Amino acid sequence: MIELTDAELVKQCLEGDRAAFGVLVDRYQKPVFNAALRIVGNGEDAADITQVVFLKAYERLRSYKPNYKFFSWLYRIAVNESINFAKARRQHEEIDDSIPAEDGPGGEETPEAVEAIVEEALQALSLEHRLVLILCHLQELSYREAGYVLDLPEKTVKSRLFTARKVLKDVLIRKGRLDERRTTR
Amino acid sequence: MNEERLADLITRSMDGLLTPSEEKQLRLTLDADPERRKEYEDLVRTARMLGRVRQADAPRHLKPLIMNSLSPNAHQRFRFTSPLTILKEVVMAIKDLFTGKRKPVVIGAVVAAAVAIIYFAIGYPPLGSDELQGTIGGAQKAAKYRSEQVSKKDVIVENAPLQKALQNDKFQKLIRSTEFQNKLQNEAVWSALASDALREALASDALREALRFAEVRQALGNSELLGAMKFAEVREALAGDALQAALKSGDLQAALNSADLQAALNSAELRESLRFAGLREALKNADLREALKHSELREALKFAEVRQALSNSSLREALKSADLREALASAELREALASADLREALSIAELREALSSAELREALGSAELREALASAELREALKNGELQSAMKIQE
Known part of the structure; x- marks a missing residue:
């Protein structure tokens, strides 16, 4: 068909x-x-x-x-x-430091556990950073498409995406969430 | 290389958009600066973690909910109240009620939906729960306020019985229960709730009365029957006085739990026929419900002769025969069914088989033949293979 x-x-x-x-x-x-x-x-x-x-x-x-x-x-x-x-709902507009720190090195993380960590970190980002990561990274929109969705110039999308990734990285590092065993598929 | 250019290269590198020459340029820059390289590697790890986030499946009830909420004239003008929105209103109202943020008042579709959700989800309140009768009364009174859209600006009315009902401990426990939440995932519940007509049906004394019976509530938890509730005939039949009376019979309450009957309710012929008390009475019979899965019989239900004949146990038993069900398409046979002799005679397998003969069905128009069928000798003769063959040869 x-x-x-x-x-x-x-x-x-x-x-x-x-x-x-x-x-x-x-x-x-x-x-x-x-x-x-x-x-x-x-x-x-x-x-x-x-x-x-x-x-x-x-x-x-x-x-x-x-x-x-x-x-x-x-x-x-x-x-x-x-x-x-x-x-x-007045959700988080600023970086939220309420994510609890990791307890320490553990065994093999399940995909669900890694997802939960990322989800938690995403929710800690500002809305504008979260949006650009969702569209460009998780939904795989092009910069142009994301720009259309967010009503932003393509160039701004790129620079915001860079910043958003950095902020997310910093949140994960600060909470001890970014290590090799979680970043290999 | 300036920071802006580096950020651009890193971003496009992570998205796989660099040209070979840009890749080389980035690599050289990072090789010359271990700190930047470390940051780049951390960013790549971050991106990999993001890449491990899987796409969640949309809830199964979502599509039917959307499709049921589409308005035929939506391209011109948009007005809708989705069941989910209504539920949200209900839950928020209830939460606010318990936290004291809102006066215990809900109106119109909200109340009706609450009642519907409770009934359809778990068959609550239990029989004899006086405290919650106010909820029903609330729904009924609210009918006059019912509108297509519920919004904050809608008139909110004080409703003491409802207030009391919502403050009831059992109700509070109910809405927080896992069972209730799970039931809300039932696609059929949402499909049914999308129907204004269903919510109106719930305002019917008869239907609510019927809902007092555990068997009926249990039956309404069945997705097929709930699906059939989208048909006005079914709702009317369930809300009808005659059915209400019939529902007091344990047989019919049990019948509603019959998968055969629930499936058959998707047939327009059966639904239309439900207005006939005789048929509803006959539906208590398991043989008939089973036979209803055959389209020939459902189609034949439009004929009064057939419906009337269904009160006869011999005929219902005989309906297990495919020959007889097919033969019901014949006007001669249907008319002949008025004869008690014939209906009794139909208990003979050979006669039912012989009904595949057009000549025999036509011959049944003769009163003499039908009377003759009352004769034990003739019925015995019909079992004779030669006679059966002779009838088939005539065909």
Whole structure:
């Protein structure tokens, strides 16, 4: 079966085909959910945000211009929703030193444990640093796409990404979380 | 090399975007400065740790929730209240209630959703819990306030029974329980809650009355039946006075837990037929529920003759025969089913088999033949292989 492009699916949606929107949901619910999850740090809130993102996307489908990829447009909505949510909840805007220090060298870390460490460190970053890491690193958007989503020049995205990585590195080092056994796959 | 240029090279290096000449330039710079090299290596480790973060799966209930919330005219105008939003309102209201931040008041869809969630998730409150009856009353009273969208600016009304219900220890314990949280992950619950009509159905005395029965609540925990609740006919049937009366029968309560019946409720023919008391009564019978998985029978339910005939135990037993179910498509046979003689005669396997003959079904239009079928001799004769062959040859 031929897989329709996002643009074709959007066109079908606008012609009244709800099933076409279902295909877009299938295609992007996971990355949108993950982006929201990393921003707000809570699965239930991320699910709620994801739902709102798709419903708003459906509502605004006519305003979508195919100059950018559909998922970049979707991410833009997702990031705005997540930011609004995070701000409303007054989440961490500054580096949070509340992460407990490591107890000391231990045995082999499970993937889940490493994920938890990174997740914890991410949540300690400022929102703007967290966002750029999520989009460029975890969601693998290009600098240009991330710039579109964040409404920033490409150059700013790059410099912010550099700073964000450094801050994250410093948080991990300060807490004794950055060592060889966690950085090898 | 200035800091800005170095930062740019490091960033693009980590993203695999350097040209060979840029890579060489970066390597030379780092080789000349051990401190910078150490920092670069730490950044690479940080990036590797980030790379170990896996993508979480989106919750299974998310897509149906989204699709059920799409408005047909959403491209023109956007208004929605998702079940999740409603739940959030409910939970926040409850939390605020317990922490004293908000007056114990909730309205409209919020109350109805709370009631729905509680009933559908765990069949609560238990029978005879007077303290929580106020919740139901709240839902009913709130119906007049029900709107498509619940927002902070919505009118909030004082509701003493609801207040009392929400402050109930059992309710407080309930909403914090793992079981409750787990049940909320049930896709079918969310799909059902997305229906305004379902929430309205919950305002029905009859349906709520029916929910007092453990068997009914248990049945409503089944995803197939919950799925069928999206059909107005099913909700109406469940909320109907006749069904309410019937639901007091243990047989029918148990019937709702029948997988056959739950699956059959997805059939439009059966749902439409549920308005007939005779059929609902007949549904107490396990043979009939089992037979309903066959589309021929469900289609035949639109005929009054068939529904009426279903009260006959011989016929229900006979419905296990594929020949008979297929034969129900014949108008002659359906009309002939009015004859008690014929219905009794249908207990004979040979006769049911012989119904595959169009001539026989047509012949059943004859009162004489149907009466003749009452004859033990003829029924015995029908077991004779030669007679059966003769009937098939005629076909």
